[in-house]
Amino acid sequence: MSQNGKMIRKEDLSFWQRIYIPEILKGLRLTFMALFRRKITIQYPEKRFTPPDSFRGRPVLVEENGVERCVACGLCSRVCPALAIEVQANETALEKERYPEKFEINMVRCIFCGFCEEVCPEEAIIMSKEYELVFESQEEAVFGKDKLLVPIEKVRDRLEFLHKHR
Amino acid sequence: MFETAIIAGAKIVLTLITLLTLVVLTVYTERRVSAFVQDRVGPNRVGPKGLLQAVADVVKLLMKEDIVPKNANKPIHDLAPMISIGVAMSTFAVIPIGSTMTLFGRQIDMMIADVNIGILYILALTSMGVYGITLAGWSSNNKYSLLGGLRSSAQLISYELSMGVSIIGVLLISGSLELDEIVGKQAATLWGGIPAWNVFLQPVAFVTFVVAAFAETNRLPFDLPEAEPELVGGYHTEYSGLKFGLFMLSEYVNMIVASAIIVTLFLGGYAFPWGEQFGLSGNSLAVAEVLTFCVKTGLVMFFIIMIRWTLPRFRYDQLMRLGWKVMLPIALANLVVTASILALMNWA
Numbered sequence: 001m002s003q004n005g006k007m008i009r010k011e012d013l014s015f016w017q018r019i020y021i022p023e024i025l026k027g028l029r030l031t032f033m034a035l036f037r038r039k040i041t042i043q044y045p046e047k048r049f050t051p052p053d054s055f056r057g058r059p060v061l062v063e064e065n066g067v068e069r070c071v072a073c074g075l076c077s078r079v080c081p082a083l084a085i086e087v088q089a090n091e092t093a094l095e096k097e098r099y100p101e102k103f104e105i106n107m108v109r110c111i112f113c114g115f116c117e118e119v120c121p122e123e124a125i126i127m128s129k130e131y132e133l134v135f136e137s138q139e140e141a142v143f144g145k146d147k148l149l150v151p152i153e154k155v156r157d158r159l160e161f162l163h164k165h166r
Numbered sequence: 167m168f169e170t171a172i173i174a175g176a177k178i179v180l181t182l183i184t185l186l187t188l189v190v191l192t193v194y195t196e197r198r199v200s201a202f203v204q205d206r207v208g209p210n211r212v213g214p215k216g217l218l219q220a221v222a223d224v225v226k227l228l229m230k231e232d233i234v235p236k237n238a239n240k241p242i243h244d245l246a247p248m249i250s251i252g253v254a255m256s257t258f259a260v261i262p263i264g265s266t267m268t269l270f271g272r273q274i275d276m277m278i279a280d281v282n283i284g285i286l287y288i289l290a291l292t293s294m295g296v297y298g299i300t301l302a303g304w305s306s307n308n309k310y311s312l313l314g315g316l317r318s319s320a321q322l323i324s325y326e327l328s329m330g331v332s333i334i335g336v337l338l339i340s341g342s343l344e345l346d347e348i349v350g351k352q353a354a355t356l357w358g359g360i361p362a363w364n365v366f367l368q369p370v371a372f373v374t375f376v377v378a379a380f381a382e383t384n385r386l387p388f389d390l391p392e393a394e395p396e397l398v399g400g401y402h403t404e405y406s407g408l409k410f411g412l413f414m415l416s417e418y419v420n421m422i423v424a425s426a427i428i429v430t431l432f433l434g435g436y437a438f439p440w441g442e443q444f445g446l447s448g449n450s451l452a453v454a455e456v457l458t459f460c461v462k463t464g465l466v467m468f469f470i471i472m473i474r475w476t477l478p479r480f481r482y483d484q485l486m487r488l489g490w491k492v493m494l495p496i497a498l499a500n501l502v503v504t505a506s507i508l509a510l511m512n513w514a
Contacts, residue, residue: 021373027476034203041207 049131053161056114056127058143059105060150062159068149069124072100076116076125084109085116103148107133108141117162126158177278181258189418190220196471203475227414230407235307238404242305247405247412250298254419257291260284261426262346264436264455268448276436276452277346284345285333288427289326292382295420296322299384299391299401302413306404314400317482318391321381324489325388329378331497332371335504336364336431349435363434370500372432374493379428381489383420386474393479425466426459433462 016022042049051057062069072089090101117126128150135141152159194209194217201208209219234243261284264276281287296319303315337343340351354362365372381388392400402413429435436459438451480488 024473024477028472031203031472031476034205035199037205039202039207040205043207 051129051131053157054165055129055131056112056117057130058107058112058128058133059110059114059116059125059148060128060130060155061103061145061148062124062126062152062155063149064152067094068100068103068145069122070100070103071096071098071122071124072103073098073121075119075121079115079119081113081115082109082111084111100145103145105143105148106141107135107143108138123159123162126155126162128155128158173272173274174278177274178259181278182255185255185258185419185422186415188422189415190224192418192422192467193220193223193414195468196474199468199471200475203472224411227411228408232407232409233404235404237307239305239307242301243404244409246298246302246305247409247416248298249301250295250416251412251419253291253295253298254416254423257288257295257423258419258426260287260345261423261430262349262436263426263459264452265346267452275346276456280346281344283343285337285343285348285431289330289333293322293326295382295416298413298416302405303391303401306401308404310397310399311401311403314391314393314397314403317397318384318401321384321388321390321485321489324486325378325381325493328374328489328493328497329382331494331501332368332374332378333431335368335371335497335501338501338504338508339364339367345430345435349430349437352434353437361434361437364432368432368500368504370496371504374497374500375432376428377488377493379424380470380473381485383424383470384417385421385470387477387480388485389479390482390485421467421470422463425463425470428466429459429462433466435459 070087072087074087074089077085077087084106086102086104086106087100088102089098091097092099112127114127120126197219198208198216209216212218212222234240259278260281262275262277266273266275268274299318300315303311303313303318306312336348340348342348342351348364352361352363356362356366360366380386384391390400391397392402394400397403402410405413436455438454438458
C-alpha cells in the first residue's frame with residue numbers, strides 16, 4: 001500500500017464512489033437479484049447429472065458383435081501417463097488376428113485423461129459417461145475385461161462425438 | 167408487588183423462548199440467503215425445507231466435548247460466554263414491542279422493564295458485551311484469540327462514540343430517554359403524509375447509527391474480531407461445544423437486538439398509525455403493533471444478512487479510519503446541526 005511512507009491512493013474514484021453508500025446499494029441490488037437466479041445445485045441422490053458427449057468418464061472397451069474391437073496393439077498401455085493399463089495379447093482365428101487375452105485398467109491409477117481413447121487406432125477404448133466409481137479395496141479397483149466391455153449401442157453418443165470432432 | 171413479579175417473570179420467560187426460537191430461524195435464514203446469493207440451495211434436508219437444520223446443529227453442539235486449553239484461565243474461560251449471552255439477552259428487556267395489552271383484566275406493558283432511561287441502559291449493556299469477547303480472547307491463552315479480543319475492544323471504542331452521538335440527535339428530537347416515548351413521538355405524521363420516523367428527521371444519524379451497530383454486533387463488514395482468514399476463528403478459536411454455541415447464540419441475539427433497536431429508534435418502532443382507520447382498538451391494536459414491530463425487525467435483519475453477503479471485510483486500518491475520521495465527525499456535525507435547528511425553532 002505505501003511506498004516510502006507515502007500513501008498511494010487511486011484517484012479514479014468519483015465523488016459518489018467515495019461516499020460509498022451508493023456503491024453499497026449497487027452491491028445490494030446485485031446480491032438481491034442473485035437471490036432469484038437459477039440454482040446450479042443438483043440434488044444428487046435423487047437427481048443426477050447427465051454428462052454431455054464430451055464428458056470423459058471411465059474408459060470402456062467397445063464390444064461389437066459380441067467381441068471386443070481391441071486388437072491388443074498396446075498403444076493405450078504405452079501412452080497411459082498413470083501406467084494404469086495392462087494388455088496381454090494373444091492370437092485369434094478372427095479376421096483381426098489378435099485379441100487382448102487380458103485387459104486391465106487400474107481405476108485407482110486412472111486419471112481420466114483420455115489419451116488411450118485418443119491413441120487407439122481401432123476406436124476400441126473410449127471414455128464413457130459413467131462417473132460414479134466406488135471401490136472398497138485396491139483389488140476391486142482393477143477392472144478386467146468383464147467390467148470394461150460395453151456393447152457398442154451404449155456408447156454410440158461418444159463414438160459419434162469422436163467422429164465429428166476428431 | 168408479588169403480582170408484578172409474576173407478570174415480569176412470565177414476560178421474561180416468553181421473551182427468552184421467543185428469542186431462542188428466533189435465533190434458530192435467523193441462522194437458518196442466514197444460511198439459506200447466503201446460499202441463494204451464491205446460486206446454491208442451502209440446507210434443505212432436515213425437516214420441511216430444511217427448517218430443522220439449525221435445531222440439529224444445536225443438538226450437535228450440545229453433545230460435543232467441552233475442551234479447555236491447557237494453560238487457559240479456566241474460570242474466566244467459562245465466564246466469558248456467559249457474559250456474552252447474558253448481556254445480549256438482557257438488552258432486549260427495555261425494547262417495547264407494543265403499547266399495552268389487556269389480559270385477565272390487567273393492563274400489561276409490552277416490554278419487560280419500562281425503564282425511563284432505556285437508551286442509557288442499552289448503551290451500557292452493549293458496551294458490556296465486549297467484555298465477553300475480550301475476556302474470551304484473553305483467557306484462551308492463544309495469540310489469535312487474544313488478537314480477536316483486542317480488536318473487538320478497539321472496534322467498540324471507535325464505534326461506540328459515533329453511536330452515542332448519533333443517538334443524541336434522536337434524543338434531541340424526541341426529548342426523552344424512554345424508548346416508549348420515542349416510539350410515541352414517531353407515531354405522528356409529517357406534512358405530506360409520511361410518518362414522522364426518525365429516519366426522515368435524522369437521516370445522517372440513521373446511517374451512522376446503522377454502521378456503528380454493524381461494528382458493535384461484529385457483523386460483516388466489521389467482523390474483524392473473528393476474521394477467519396487472519397485469526398483462525400478469532401476470539402472463539404479455543405471454544406467448543408456448548409460454550410461455542412453460546413457465543414454463536416449471542417452473536418445472533420445481538421443481531422436481533424440491534425435490529426430491534428434500529429427499528430425502535432429510527433423506523434417508528436411498533437407504532438401502527440392506521441389503528442383507527444381499520445377500527446382496531448385494545449388488544450387487536452396491540453397485536454397489530456406487535457406484528458408491525460416484527461415485520462420491521464425482520465426486514466432490518468434481512469438487510470443485515472444481505473449486507474454480510476454483499477460487502478467484503480474492512481481492513482483494520484480502514485476500520486479505524488472510518489470510525490475516527492469519518493463516522494465521528496459526521497455524527498458530531500449532525501448533532502450540532504440538529505441542536506442548532508431545534509434551538510432556532512424554539513426561539514422563533
